Amino acid sequence: MRTIKGPALFLAQFIGETAPFDSWDGITRWAADCGYLGVQVPTSDPRILDLARAGESQDYRDEFLGIARQNGVDVTELSTHLQGQLVAVHPAYDAGFDAFAPPALRGNPRARQEWAVDQVARAIRVSRLLGLDRMATFSGALAWPYLYPWPQRAPGLIEAAFDTLAARWRPLLDLAEENGVDLCYEIHPGEDLHDGVTFEMFLDRVDGHRRANMLYDPSHYVLQQLDYLQNIDIYRDRIRMFHVKDAEFRPTGRQGVYGGYQGWAERAGRFRSPGDGQVDFGAVFSKLTQYGFDGWAVVEWECALKHPEDGAREGARFVRDHIIRVTPHAFDDFAASRVDRAAIDRALGL
Template identity: 55%
Template structure:
């Protein structure tokens, strides 16, 4: 049976830190390669490893990033926009907690934070295209998840309206990704409105049947 599996991959965000070799792209991919990893998923929300704003505007920068990874002996599997995707849709009960995912000047400004997150998502599609990739990974965000437990009873139509709003926010993003030859794999994760197969299908329906994928994390 034919397979596309090339070897183990690593999500760099889970290891990035203030100290070497975890505080620069060249050092962390060298460290990963030394452990036998063949692929790296690069977070777009940690400028120590990857500057998304620069990548969206500079082919030279993206070529340099590819060169760093190639020289280390690893391939870029995807760009990750988990934190920005989360901020596309935040229930107000989570505002204070999720402010930590945004720049300080956006704290306490949920509307501006959402606009920033959407802009970041759009830039990631362009950066991924510049890197010669076709897949990215993200979260959908959480509008309905605080109402997962069925008591007190949810108002009729609340979940449906939450998914309709997800569709309104994500459809333009998905259109932009398609225009740039990209797709998004949404990680199925507790706390997200898309946390299993059924909610993924609800999300796709809310986006008009748009092409999207599920990402499953073994962690």
């Protein structure tokens, strides 16, 4: 067993236009002041991390890590959620996801995809250069519009979508292997990898690639009504990242899992700050600790009700209170006796 590291904070939801959220120095000072020991860093905003400079300049990397450490936090992992999303985009989502790409590439899906693949590859290399061994990402999605089996899908459509998805990611997984970095796909609605079955469909097509792993976030499983504790039992060897995010699912006579096109606050299933929802985090931390999870507990703030800065400060305390310092010995060692073969034989009647 291992003691989980933390608390850490995913910065994506906090980067903004005003201080302290508009600079690397400011946001890391703020995170440390909230009680965090680490930060998970998105790679889509050069104010926080310039991927091109990080790949080219040791001085820039040293400064980046040095500012974080001076301010009291470690860099836990890099994230390519937005770029990973663009590795595979169904045409129905072109307009919505174009905003994730540079303006010059919008309206050009092929160029956007090439840029996204290059960005993920850069982030893999930069992860290694920063001494990190895992990276968060999304898989993207080609089959998501066909989630519900009506109208009937054309034979082979889902298989072709997953074949294509695997073909796009295989070179990146191989690059991750060369650099000693695990790609941790956040299992998330809107992605083709949104539950255990779809993760396995992908894994089969990349020949069980050892760098294809999971970012475990129980909130997404609550909203799908999936057993988030058994999920740890099944995929413990593939879970390499952990987002601490809560959720609640309260179906009514009017709406359920699909939410009736309502906004987040009005949906039967909605995200909440840690401790405000229905996730049994005591059991989650216990299982991850039991199975030797060696990563960070990273708060991802996404709450339909609470102010983000309140959620961040509360989240740090919440994680700290849930991390289990593993015991160095069994509780009943005080009653242990020395090995005595003769006594063993007598006890067994031998």
